[in-house]
Amino acid sequence: MEMTFRHKISITTQTYTAQDENFVLTLHSAGLKRSERAISVAFNPLQRYISAGTRDGVVAMWKYVGDYSSSDGSDQPEDDSSDPSDPHFSKYDNKKTKVQTSSSQWKPMPSVTVQGAVRHLQWGPGQGLLAAGTDSGATMLSETVLHRSLNDGVAAIQINNDTVNIETQDNGNFLIHTDINVKGVVVDSSHMVVWNGKEAQVYGLGDTDTSRRQVNERSEPASLEEDENASHY
Amino acid sequence: MILIHLKCTSLRSVQISDFQTSARSIALRRDTLFMAEKNRLLITNLHGVQRLSVSFTEAEGIPMLLDLNGNFLAITTNNGIIKLMDVSRKVIERETSGNCYNHSNTTKQS
Numbered sequence: 001m002e003m004t005f006r007h008k009i010s011i012t013t014q015t016y017t018a019q020d021e022n023f024v025l026t027l028h029s030a031g032l033k034r035s036e037r038a039i040s041v042a043f044n045p046l047q048r049y050i051s052a053g054t055r056d057g058v059v060a061m062w063k064y065v066g067d068y069s070s071s072d073g074s075d076q077p078e079d080d081s082s083d084p085s086d087p088h089f090s091k092y093d094n095k096k097t098k099v100q101t102s103s104s105q106w107k108p109m110p111s112v113t114v115q116g117a118v119r120h121l122q123w124g125p126g127q128g129l130l131a132a133g134t135d136s137g138a139t140m141l142s143e144t145v146l147h148r149s150l151n152d153g154v155a156a157i158q159i160n161n162d163t164v165n166i167e168t169q170d171n172g173n174f175l176i177h178t179d180i181n182v183k184g185v186v187v188d189s190s191h192m193v194v195w196n197g198k199e200a201q202v203y204g205l206g207d208t209d210t211s212r213r214q215v216n217e218r219s220e221p222a223s224l225e226e227d228e229n230a231s232h233y
Numbered sequence: 234m235i236l237i238h239l240k241c242t243s244l245r246s247v248q249i250s251d252f253q254t255s256a257r258s259i260a261l262r263r264d265t266l267f268m269a270e271k272n273r274l275l276i277t278n279l280h281g282v283q284r285l286s287v288s289f290t291e292a293e294g295i296p297m298l299l300d301l302n303g304n305f306l307a308i309t310t311n312n313g314i315i316k317l318m319d320v321s322r323k324v325i326e327r328e329t330s331g332n333c334y335n336h337s338n339t340t341k342q343s
Contacts, residue, residue: 151261174246184257184258184259186259186261188261188262188263191249191261191279192246192261193259193261193266195254195256195259197255197256197257198253199252199253199254200250200251200252200256200266200268200281202248202250202251202266202280204246204247205246206245
């Protein structure tokens with residue numbers, strides 16, 4: 001089944017006084033099965049996301065990645081540092097612009113699975129916040145930037161909001177589950193640090209014996225008590 | 234005689250510390266953390282215990298991003314300044330180790 005966004009695209013073009021343009025975005029283009037059925041849709045004009053909720057509990061998303069051009073046909077400067085997604089950005093508010101859209105300019109984003117059929121979708125007032133209403137409740141989906149760090153032959157790759165995959169050249173990989181929403185990660189050969197803007201967590205990396213040695217050797221006198229506890233691992 | 238090389242694959246992690254910080258960015262060098270917090274660069278050990286604090290002037294701006302390569306720490310501020318520090322010394326002296334480069338014209342302040 002193909003799903004049209006004609007109504008939503010029409011709202012978009014009214015906002016930017018563009019010409020009438022209609023096209024189709026398929027759920028299959030977002031990586032969903034052809035048997036999926038869309039039952040809700042929401043558009044985020046600030047970040048230019050279209051999201052669709054399906055009967056099987058999947059939220060598919062597309063992001064507009066095309067360019068904008070002015071009504072007289074002249075392109076906007078490519079080096080324009082202004083961010084159209086900025087809520088204070090008003091460059092296009094009083095200027096007639098033309099949206100040159102086609103289905104190829106909507107980039108599929110990773111889909112998210114929630115519990116139950118997604119009957120309602122609503123973007124939040126801030127950026128990257130989407131509410132999905134199901135028969136059993138509501139799920140808040142928050143956009144997360146996945147971070148990575150590479151140092152001394154050790155790579156830390158965030159794969160989830162609170163999980164980091166550690167890969168080494170010699171000893172394979174393993175996961176570290178933190179209990180914070182990771183907003184940054186940095187790694188070297190023996191330690192990894194994650195933080196979220198309110199707290200930071202430091203992890204020692206290596207085999208069991210190495211970790212013990214690191215904890216004992218690399219501590220300040222003021223933290224000896226914690227280090228002794230850590231050496232009992 | 235048979236020589237067998239045993240390769241250790243028992244990778245694991247141990248949480249060393251968990252401390253409160255409002256740092257926007259953190260760099261890691263051995264047992265030292267460099268944290269961009271408020272209008273200063275905070276240098277701590279792995280437990281968040283402060284070793285040194287380097288305040289930034291209003292003209293320099295607020296430190297936003299940190300990146301460490303070898304002995305050199307690069308700090309970008311919201312005023313478009315990149316500040317370089319040699320962190321190989323035991324004591325970082327801001328007056329002698331900081332170099333500021335403006336995006337419009339390169340100026341050396343130290």
